[in-house]
Amino acid sequence: MPRTIFIVEDDPDQRQNCADALRRRGYAVAAYASRAEALRAFAETKPDLAILDIMLGDEIDGGFDLCRELLAVRPDLPVIFLTSRVDDIDRISGLRLGAWDYQAKPVSLAFLAERVGSLFRILDLKGAAQTNERKCLRAGDLEIDEERMQVTWRGQPIELTYTEFNVLLEIVRNRAGRGASYDDLARATRQGVVENNTINTHILHIRAKLRAADPGFDCIKSVYGFGYRWSCP
Secondary structure, eight states: OOOEEEEEOSOHHHHHHHHHHHHHTTOEEEEESSHHHHHHHHTTOOOSEEEEOSOBTTBTTHHHHHHHHHHHHOTTOOEEEEESOOOHHHHHHHHHHTOSEEEESSOOHHHHHHHHHHHHHHHHHHHHHOOSSOOEEEETTEEEETTTTEEEETTEEEOOOHHHHHHHHHHHHTOSTTOEEHHHHHHHHTSSSOOHHHHHHHHHHHHHHHHHHOTTOOOEEEETTTEEEEOOO
């Protein structure tokens, strides 16, 4: 059964070219021109990946809004933004929403197909690595179920993206001593070359989600010029 990919892009040529490139790789692709069309389709079909433009017709932030709506229903849905908006504030906004990747137009269609393939390989490896025995890591009030990729804080579930989960796991695993370096955390994202500012954005997002469950949460500390450490027992 081929993986299903949703493409939401208002430019018909770019939409068609992207869809054709991914279909040649063996994926099932459904392409839409607007947020409304994609939402109607999502109610009927659950894709394995969504590739979203940000500006959709008259909706300047339509892709951001669509990302929120899709992840509210399926928090584990991988999302890639493919857009001509390349300002840091837009990149940060996309990552904070929970996107797995953010690619600037114009992009090589061959490169995009490789990024998609890389994501699916990561997800396949995760599934293959699961065992019948649950692997749980505990750090005080935090519990991380590595097999199910679930996090709880004082018994409350914390919804993290795939990348956020791996970043938090790396910090907790390295809680003895100085903590996790930026290089450690970049490798944990499994996204190739990752800048420190991108890691900082993931940390801000993780902290915000934990503080939504517990306003007093303050267990992830910055280590100046190095990275982050877990400071709670």
